[in-house]
Amino acid sequence: MTTLNRARGALRAGVLTAALAALLCGTATTMSAASAESPSARPASARADVPAGVTAGVAVFDRQTGTFTEQLNTAAQFRSASVVKLLIALDVLWNRGPDALPASDRARIDTMLRGSDDDAASTFWSNNGSGAIVDRMVTRLGLTDTARPPSTHPGYWGYTALSARDTVKIYRYLLDSAPAATRDYVLGDLRRSTRCATDGYDQHFGIAGSFNRPWAVKQGWSGFSSGGCTAPATTAAKAARTGEAPAGTAARTPAVADAVDLTRPALHTTGVVGAGDRSIVAVFTLHPSGTSYGKAYTDIGRLTRSLNVPGAARPAGTWVGTWGSGVRVRTEATTASGAVTTLPAGAEVLVGCQKRGEQVSQPPYVNDWWARLPQYGGYMTNIYLSVPENQVPGVPVC
Structure with a gap:
């Protein structure tokens, strides 16, 4: 040999x-x-280790102590990609429990949260008022950095502006204020996140790859050319369904250019980690144009592993x-x-x-x-x- x-x-x-x-x-x-x-245990003084060329917004909140253990560009606005599906689901469930939903809506929420299904999100977006969904959730949850997609791209729900600190607020609402039935239903779906998303991308990066269960995650990606985890839908078809333009073709409009980058590839990992859902983690990243999915997948993994996440168990190997x-x-x-x-x-x-x-x-x-x-x-x-x-x-x- x-x-x-x-x-x-x-x-x-x-x-x-x-x-x-x-x-x-x-x-x-x-x-x-x-x-x-x-792997090694992270010291209490850990700082987010951002790979070269990556722009990041990071927040880690310890629910046990009520303090942040990591904060980096927490108010910076990123295009949400599929993380906005949290708001879409909570809007559907507002003032009614999951048992009150038609079976078809429950099935859509399940596949939207577990497999990050875009068709399901687009159905709710179209049926429930599009950008008004975001407006309602901003008011209900007291979000400060979240905004509907630009008027030039009203159907592009993935262009919703979102920050790390607002994402922490969303999870804090879900964990501490939402009705128990809503909390258990949504988190139950996030705990069942499938490795392969319905569009063919491996979505177990970041939190899901860095820490042992228990965790619950909602991930987001935008601007990459292919998945490969399963037979992926064509890039053009995905763009038509979600309003997220194919890699390298996203248009930036003057109204949002200074606040939200719609061009560079985006990869985000958000969720809760540890026994009792102790820590809330939100990591938003933008990568240089042309970055492959595997490279971005690796970079967000390294960044997430660098964080001080109380209650997290790190896998051996x-x-x-x-x-x-x-x-x-x-x-x-x-x-x-x-x-x-x-x-x-x-x-x-x-x-x-x-x-x-x-x-x-x-x-x-x-x-x-x-x-x-x-x-x-x-x-x-x-x-x-x-x-x-x-x-x-x-x-x-x-």
Whole structure:
């Protein structure tokens, strides 16, 4: 068996053979920079570690002490992407419990919150007054930085302006003031967040990737060209449904240009973490134009892991970069076993242990070691891990 070259970080991968592409991962791409990170407890004095080139708004609120443990650009307005679905759901449920809803509306809320379904959100947006939904929720919850989409894009609910501190207010209302039935229903859906969203994006980044359960999350993304977690809808079709323009085509209007960036790719992670939903976390990020989903996925993960989040339990393992596109996670350490999911290209993964399995060839490399990914419940071949050897240094054998 050939040992992986230590210069692997400079590899420009060739094209996989048709057989390997069918079984393993599709077409290889340039390998990302190697990285490995072991988890550690964050000190009380932790500060948000924002990756280079990223613009961020961050708030972490400890409900036990009633204080913020992290605050960075908390009032900055970002386009909400799918985080606004929280307000859309709460508007539907205002002054009536979930049991009073028609079965069709309950089904829409479930898929909108669990799978971040855009069609469901668009239905509620159209039926319930569009921007008036945001206006009502601003008044009801006392939000200060939240505003309906610009008049030039009234159907683009993802262009609603939202800040980290207002997002904390939304979750505080849900946890502490909403009727119990509403609280339990909405949080129940957020705890059931599916890894693959209905538009084909892996939505278990940020909070969901950084901390062990219990957590409940509502994520948001906008301006990326493809998902891959499942067979994604076309970018154009998604834009038509949600009013979120395809990557690189979003228009900025003078009325909102100074306050809300509608152009750069956006990736947000929000939710509650820990026993008793101790901490509320809101992380909003903008990334340089052209940033891939996998790169943004990795960057928001690193930022979220840097935060001081009281009550959060961090998963054991080592964070390692990956390379290649369409890399599959499988149920066993063989290419013949079932596919669990497909990784975002270049995303970091948490490796719990590693073991020998089927030998995989990606010329000039050959490797029979496979990494166990506990957060996915499966294995990936080590050949697509950004490490200099066949095994990941310091990671135990399964």
